[in-house]
Amino acid sequence: MDYISIIKKHKTKKNLGQNFLVDKNIIDKVIETSSITENDYIVEIGPGLGFLTKEIRSTNIEVIEIDQELIPILKQIGNIMIRNIDVLDYQIPNIPFKLIANIPYYLTSPIIRKFITESLNIPGLVVLMIQKEVAEKIIAKDNKKSVLYWLVNLYGKPEIIEYVSKDSFYPSPKVDSAILKFVPYKKPLISRPKKFLDFIKICFSGKRKKISTTLSNHFGLPKEKIISMFNSININPCLRPEKISLSDWEEIINLF
Numbered sequence: 001m002d003y004i005s006i007i008k009k010h011k012t013k014k015n016l017g018q019n020f021l022v023d024k025n026i027i028d029k030v031i032e033t034s035s036i037t038e039n040d041y042i043v044e045i046g047p048g049l050g051f052l053t054k055e056i057r058s059t060n061i062e063v064i065e066i067d068q069e070l071i072p073i074l075k076q077i078g079n080i081m082i083r084n085i086d087v088l089d090y091q092i093p094n095i096p097f098k099l100i101a102n103i104p105y106y107l108t109s110p111i112i113r114k115f116i117t118e119s120l121n122i123p124g125l126v127v128l129m130i131q132k133e134v135a136e137k138i139i140a141k142d143n144k145k146s147v148l149y150w151l152v153n154l155y156g157k158p159e160i161i162e163y164v165s166k167d168s169f170y171p172s173p174k175v176d177s178a179i180l181k182f183v184p185y186k187k188p189l190i191s192r193p194k195k196f197l198d199f200i201k202i203c204f205s206g207k208r209k210k211i212s213t214t215l216s217n218h219f220g221l222p223k224e225k226i227i228s229m230f231n232s233i234n235i236n237p238c239l240r241p242e243k244i245s246l247s248d249w250e251e252i253i254n255l256f
């Protein structure tokens with residue numbers, strides 16, 4: 001039976017972001033990007049009806065699916081560990097693993113935080129199908145960095161592997177997608193990423209404002225004081241946060 005006929009036998013749940021991948025070429029691309037070997041430990045989020053899962057050639061597969069009604073179908077695949085839970089309650093394994101997911105779009109940031117930013121065991125490789133615009137934000141395609149950009153880029157290198165039309169899914173979502181590959185660095189680019197992220201979040205809260213204005217408001221310091229602090233490190237206090245480089249951020253953070 002073809003993918004769409006299988007899906008039509010079920011009542012898809014919009015609130016769980018159930019837009020199933022039905023384009024075999026794209027499924028193959030996700031698998032190829034994951035460069036799976038037989039002994040890799042694979043964690044897949046949101047396997048749905050298992051179209052992607054069935055193509056994973058590994059002996060160690062763990063899937064996390066919140067929808068109880070899909071569990072009997074996933075059980076038919078055999079030889080996979082099924083967790084019928086919300087991925088946000090999932091306990092990350094303490095062994096090396098690869099993460100694959102065609103995830104509901106509303107879960108993109110929580111999943112990035114859970115598996116990359118806040119994880120003690122970052123996956124060796126992450127391959128995510130996500131909304132095209134979010135993927136472009138993660139790589140700062142327009143050269144404008146964001147909190148999301150830093151949440152990912154401090155920890156590794158993201159890359160858009162392929163754009164995916166909304167027609168590759170059934171039911172078709174409103175937006176196009178992209179396959180994002182993320183390869184983590186051995187350690188984050190800076191020694192105290194949490195402090196860095198907390199600080200830049202303050203600065204990005206006034207995204208369209210000059211950084212001196214946002215910092216002056218936040219710390220209750222006179223603007224002239226902030227400007228002279230910036231002058232002391234030769235950084236323009238009129239910069240907008242989306243244009244600030246990592247080395248400049250580090251210098252700015254050291255002032256506070």
Ligand code: SAM
Binds near residue numbers: 016048085102103107
């Ligand atoms: N991987 C399948 C595919 O590509 O055809 C399905 C992808 S569909 C976009 C997202 C899947 O994630 C659905 O099966 C949905 O039930 C599941 N899901 C939604 N929210 C979830 C959550 N919080 N935790 C785990 N799974 C979730």
